[in-house]
Amino acid sequence: MTPSDFARILTAGLPDVVHSPGALTRKRLIDKLPPEPVRTPQAAAPAAPRRLMECTGCRTPGRPEALPGGLCRPCRGDLSDEPPGPTEAEIHSRVERLRAAVRAVR
Structure with missing residues (x-):
C-alpha cells in the first residue's frame, strides 16, 4: 500500500464533525485496511522432499536417480563413465603456469 x-x-x-x-482513525484503520495477501500452498510449502536410497549391494547412500536398479556404479561394474582426473604432474604444471601469470601481472 502506498502512502x-x-x-x-x-x-x-x-x-x-469529528469528536x-x-x-x-482507529476505527477506519481496522475497518478499511485490505486483508493480508493469501499465501498459496505452493509458496508456503518447500519443494518435494529430498529422498535418499541405499545401494542394495554395498549399502552406500545415494539419490534415487544415481541408483538405477538399486545398485551404485561400482556394484553395477560401470566405472567407464567417470572421466579420469588430472595426474599429479598436470596439476603441478597448471599451478606453475598460474603462478607465472600472477608474477607477470605484478
Missing part, C-alpha cells in the same frame, strides 16, 4: 492510498482510505467519506480523531 497516497493510505491517506485516501483514511480521508474518504469523513463526517462533518474523537483517535477513535475515528
Whole structure:
C-alpha cells in the first residue's frame, strides 16, 4: 500500500464533525485496511522432499536417480563413465603456469 492510498482510505467519506480523531482513525484503520495477501500452498510449502536410497549391494547412500536398479556404479561394474582426473604432474604444471601469470601481472 502506498502512502497516497493510505491517506485516501483514511480521508474518504469523513463526517462533518469529528469528536474523537483517535477513535475515528482507529476505527477506519481496522475497518478499511485490505486483508493480508493469501499465501498459496505452493509458496508456503518447500519443494518435494529430498529422498535418499541405499545401494542394495554395498549399502552406500545415494539419490534415487544415481541408483538405477538399486545398485551404485561400482556394484553395477560401470566405472567407464567417470572421466579420469588430472595426474599429479598436470596439476603441478597448471599451478606453475598460474603462478607465472600472477608474477607477470605484478
